[in-house]
Amino acid sequence: MKYSKATDYALHTMLFLTAATPQKPMGVQQLAERQSVSPTYLSKILTKLVKAGMIESTTGVNGGYRLKRDWENISFLDIIHAIEGTASLFDCSFEHGPDCPIQKVVLAAEEKMEEQLRNQKMSDLVRNLNIVN
Amino acid sequence: MKYSKATDYALHTMLFLTAATPQKPMGVQQLAERQSVSPTYLSKILTKLVKAGMIESTTGVNGGYRLKRDWENISFLDIIHAIEGTASLFDCSFEHGPDCPIQKVVLAAEEKMEEQLRNQKMSDLVRNLNIVN
DNA sequence: TCAATTACGGACTTCATGTATCTATAATAG
DNA sequence: CTATTATAGATACATGAAGTCCGTAATTGA
Numbered sequence: 001m002k003y004s005k006a007t008d009y010a011l012h013t014m015l016f017l018t019a020a021t022p023q024k025p026m027g028v029q030q031l032a033e034r035q036s037v038s039p040t041y042l043s044k045i046l047t048k049l050v051k052a053g054m055i056e057s058t059t060g061v062n063g064g065y066r067l068k069r070d071w072e073n074i075s076f077l078d079i080i081h082a083i084e085g086t087a088s089l090f091d092c093s094f095e096h097g098p099d100c101p102i103q104k105v106v107l108a109a110e111e112k113m114e115e116q117l118r119n120q121k122m123s124d125l126v127r128n129l130n131i132v133n
Numbered sequence: 134m135k136y137s138k139a140t141d142y143a144l145h146t147m148l149f150l151t152a153a154t155p156q157k158p159m160g161v162q163q164l165a166e167r168q169s170v171s172p173t174y175l176s177k178i179l180t181k182l183v184k185a186g187m188i189e190s191t192t193g194v195n196g197g198y199r200l201k202r203d204w205e206n207i208s209f210l211d212i213i214h215a216i217e218g219t220a221s222l223f224d225c226s227f228e229h230g231p232d233c234p235i236q237k238v239v240l241a242a243e244e245k246m247e248e249q250l251r252n253q254k255m256s257d258l259v260r261n262l263n264i265v266n
Numbered sequence: 267t268c269a270a271t272t273a274c275g276g277a278c279t280t281c282a283t284g285t286a287t288c289t290a291t292a293a294t295a296g
Numbered sequence: 297c298t299a300t301t302a303t304a305g306a307t308a309c310a311t312g313a314a315g316t317c318c319g320t321a322a323t324t325g326a
Contacts, residue, residue: 008325
């Protein structure tokens with residue numbers, strides 16, 4: 001069980017955009033080069049972030065991706081959910097009613113992890129960084 | 134990102150064995166029927182638990198699987214690690230030194246989840262159950 | 267108006283892994 | 297010796313991740 005590389009790309013891109021906070025949008029070309037990933041693939045990932053409302057995109061010359069207002073409140077969990085989906089990481093496939101005791105335990109543990117990821121904002125992380133990336 | 138069905142099978146089997154605590158070992162045949170899974174497949178899963186030292190197996194007639202001593206201290210995390218492995222669920226594939234701030238955040242969150250799973254013993258769960266499975 | 271630039275979306279390929287089955291082997295009880 | 301049971305290897309299949317290719321749409325600047 002692992003988070004996908006797409007999540008890795010998304011988190012790093014968001015960290016960079018948060019640290020940069022440029023007026024001008026940044027093209028996927030430059031963003032892709034920083035992570036040694038193909039632009040078209042990264043584009044697909046960033047489109048998910050756009051649809052989740054975290055960033056906005058503009059086409060045409062000088063277009064690209066830029067943080068939206070409220071960017072200071074974007075958490076790790078927001079980004080991860082946008083890429084991985086919001087399904088819980090355990091589904092009891094056994095037939096013993098709706099409340100499986102095992103399911104309850106695992107989901108409670110997962111909730112602890114999500115609580116941490118929800119409390120950690122990207123903007124907080126940038127604030128504590130000297131070197132960027 | 135999801136826990137595998139194998140983990141689901143392993144957790145349920147361990148819960149059942151813990152609740153049953155039989156003198157006689159229980160054959161994979163019966164264990165498999167309870168979960169509607171093929172015996173040979175479940176066998177492969179249980180072999181992992183054997184190698185992890187949680188249960189022991191005996192071949193031949195009246196053979197099967199049985200809990201080992203110290204079974205009262207087996208945690209959810211022990212079982213999950215035996216099946217899924219112990220690798221962390223996030224690896225930064227970016228090139229910026231050994232300490233990636235993103236990695237640190239995600240791993241700290243994962244540690245919170247593992248802490249819960251480590252504290253929850255199977256035997257504790259059984260103690261609070263009226264109906265078994 | 268035209269051309270260059272940029273994001274978006276669909277189809278597709280490739281590869282790794284989970285899930286599962288089948289069969290042969292080894293060990294043990296009676 | 298035979299039946300029963302776990303173990304291990306080979307194999308097959310489905311699914312999803314990772315990534316590519318190409319056509320379309322929108323926008324800017326000349």
